[in-house]
Amino acid sequence: MANSRDQRCVEMAEKITARGVDYSQWYIDIVLNAKLADYSPVKGSMVIRPRGYAIWEKIRDEFDRRFKETGHENAYFPLLIPMSFLEKEAEHVEGFAPELAVVTHGGGEKLEEPYCIRPTSETIIWSMYRNWIQSWRDLPLLINQWANVVRWEKRTRLFLRTSEFLWQEGHTAHETEKEAREETMRMLEVYRDVVERHLAVPVVPGMKSESEKFAGAVETYSIEAMMQDKKALQAGTSHFLGQNFARAFDVQFQNRQGELEYVWATSWGVSTRLIGALIMTHSDDKGLILPPTLSPEDAVIIPIYRNDTKAAVTAYAEKLQAGLKAAGFKVVLDADDASSPGWKFAEWEMRGTPVRIEIGPRDMQSNQVVMVRRDTGEKLFVPVGEVPTRLKELQSLIQSSLFARAKAFRDENTVPITDLGGLIEFFGVETAGTSGAKGGFAEALWCGSAECEASLKEKTKATLRCLPLGRQEHVEGKCAICGAPARHLAIFARNY
RNA sequence: CGGGACGUAGCCUAGGGGCUAAGGCGUCUGCUUUGGGAGCAGAAGAUCGGAGGUUCAAAUCCUCUCGUCCCGACCA
Structure with a gap:
């Protein structure tokens, strides 16, 4: 980084690489120079410095308030999870196995069963829910946890993707499918509201495709934001887990009719990645721009x-x-x-x-x-x-104008596209270092097949970000990729 | 995990077998300053990422390793 950066920095006084010169380097320069975080001696992990942590605290406090308002309680579950727990849900272990950190020794001795460091806590939480839920009277169970998790990512970036990160994970258990689905959407809406209101980052709420959904979920919903280089960033997710984890951990309850039934579940999370979204949405070549609601000082x-x-x-x-x-x-x-x-x-x-x-x-x-x-x-x-x-x-003016500016940018770069040629043209050729010249959110009709997603990804590196909510009714026309009858309106974009 | 670029003081660089590792920025001290990155004087700060090897001699050459960034692959 040093050398390439030096060539780009003509003036010694210039601490921050311009966005137009190298967007990635600009982002790193902001994080380091605004003292939000620093590289650590541990590969792939970062230190969140006091200024970065202060912002996180503000984000966290607002979410925490909203979770409690909607009836949730905080709790804490162990960091270490027996490997066998992960294996109980087939899709779940398949999805997470490649990125697990595993503890094999403790107290100087080899453990009989290795533990993994939680990549997410569904399994250990549901192993406990099994003991806590017997009757419909025990439901709903609405628990949230603030914690750190570890996912051994191959390629890390400050705040956006690190091996260890801080997050919040909500895990709820419900009597009926309808209730669980309502909870999934309720929390997605809490995410949308807080991210737009407090981070001033406009987002598109929508449903993930089969190939992009959470390992173990029936349906995954997300809020998608557009960064200044026109790439998408997933800013939060809410999953409808159906009865998958209840089956895996045998969590049954006696319903109002006296019958045994598996519990319906959701999980949802946002992480310190939001700080990355915040930086990349608002900041400029002079440095960080914070919305007044999140700035450590007014x-x-x-x-x-x-x-x-x-x-x-x-x-x-x-x-x-x-x-x-x-x-x-x-x-x-x-x-x-x-x-x-x-x-x-x-x-x-x-x-x-x-x-x-x-x-x-x-x-x-x-x-x-x-x-x-x-x-x-x-x-x-x-x-x-x-x-x-x-x-x-001024505070309220800045807050609203940051949001308006970001929204205008996103809307300008959100374009309806009807055919494959148009999509290829829209995403253009990504050039190294200066990505962002082309692209954005492409709104296109989609037939629903994973083959079309894969094919577009191969040609343009763009993936299906989501099927935006409220726009899936009356879909008529042809899939922009294969021409078959369309079933959905989808947003495609390159993403972080 | 593959390809590329790198690693010399807090930061940026010079030095590419030979004497005490050089400079700029920053830091510290003092004085003078202060409406868009101030000036002078002085000071501190480096086992040259780490380990091994070649050599009379290694920051420099070789091997391995660790780390960072970029591009891929991977990624609820």
Whole structure:
């Protein structure tokens, strides 16, 4: 990375590679320079640094609140899972076996049965549900777990795909198929709402095709986001598991008619990958751009002074900071003497702080401050008494305009396409390093066959991202790939 | 796991068998500065990714290994 990057970085001061030069490198530069995460001594694993973790905490807290609102409780299950548990569900083990980390020794001795480190917790959770569920009165069982999981990925990328990551996994058990299906959709909607409202990332909710669904699920739903290079990123999934895990772990209950029946299940998850989505949706060549709801600080105050004005400006800035704190804002005062205002501007832009407040002698004289929006760079001259009100306004303005900008970008790059030639043309040829010149979301009719998916993937590297909800009725026409009668409207895209 | 590019101080690079491993950025100290990445002076910081080998002599050559990025394959 060092050398290729150096060639691209003409100016020494330039810490972040431009998106247009190398999108992948731009992303890495943002993560490292905004101090969100760092590479670790452990292959494929990263360290989430305090700033990255603070963002995760905000995301986590909002989801946690919403899960509890919808009746779920948190619990914690073991990290280590007996290998035999995975093997109980045939599709499940087949799907996860290649990426398992396995513990063979403990306490200096070889274990009788190896454990795997959880790649997901369906199996250990359902082994417990078996003991906890006897009657329809025990249902629904609505449990969520915040945890780390390990999947031995061949190729890792900061936040987007690491061997170990943090996530949340909901595991619910229900009396009826209908209830379980409702739960699946309820949580998908919670995901959509939080991701769009708080991350300001617009998403398309939809159903996965057979070849893309979760190993062990009957149906998988996801929310799909478009990054600035026009690739898709799966931002959350919700699975209807049918009775698959209940059968595998023999979890039966006595229903209202007194008959034994297998329990209906769902599972759903979002991970620290969302931070990757956040970065790639909003940020620019100056660095990170954070939506106000997720920024660790609401604003930064940068005092500008000479020696003779230092004391007065500092006092003015401190007073403003105290006032904002009293109004409920978290505002950082960057009083560091050693660096110049210009440095600080660039530094806080790199970190993604939504609003910068500049205070200099001229502002003091006219009893105002300069407020600068991170997302647009727009400068506003604001009377000092109005700062709390204006900050509040700016926050909601920035939040909504980030969402609007991302949505407009996605919509511009979402194109209906009717035939294979059109799809090939749309996805074009992906050139190394600068992917993103072509492509986007292609909306095309699809016959439902895995062969068509595979064939398109081979020709364009695009996969079926989802069958968008609410658009599957009245599908008429021909499959864009094979020409057979279409059964679905699908979104195809290259993805992360 | 295959192909490619790499690994020298916190970061970026120079040095490609020979004396004490060189420079820039950053860091630290002091002074001067401060409205878009400040200046001067001084200081600290490297067993050259690791192991083995060849050699009188290895950052440099050879073998192995670990790691990072890119492209594939793989990937709820």
